[in-house]
Amino acid sequence: MKVLTPYDPREGISLKEAAARAGKSESTLRNWCVQHGLGRRVGGGVWVVSKVALGMFLDGDRRALAAYxxxxxxxxxxxxxFERVGVSLPGLAA
Structure with a gap:
């Protein structure tokens, strides 16, 4: 799975922020990261959730999420x- 690859900190949000966006608990978001590939651990084991992947998941857009x-x-x-969450595509100028 290529979530947050290449890593761009502008694409990532904390579990706390992702949970607030989804209206769920942080533990639910952590489980979603593992089960659905919405985020990954970076630098020291801190979970980072992709705004892009989370948006796809919350929209129920499984095709887009699978492609991502x-x-x-x-x-x-x-x-x-990427445009919807205001993140430049990897490798492109902002």
């Missing part, structure tokens, strides 16, 4: 979510 997790960062299906 497979490493797709160029299709319109995925680009739309």
């Amino acid at each position: 997790l497979a490493g797709d960062r160029s299709s319109s299906l995925v680009k739309e979510y």
Whole structure:
């Protein structure tokens, strides 16, 4: 799974912020990260959730999430979510 790869801190949010966006507990978000690939541990084991992947998951857009997790960062299906959360696509100027 290629969540937060390449890593861009502008794409990531804390478990606390992700939980607030989703209206769920931090433990639920941690479980979703493991089960659905919405985030990963970075630097010292801190969980970071992808705003892009979380948006796809909350929208129920399994096709977009599968493409994102497979490493797709160029299709319109995925680009739309990067634009929606205000994150420049990896490798492109802001």
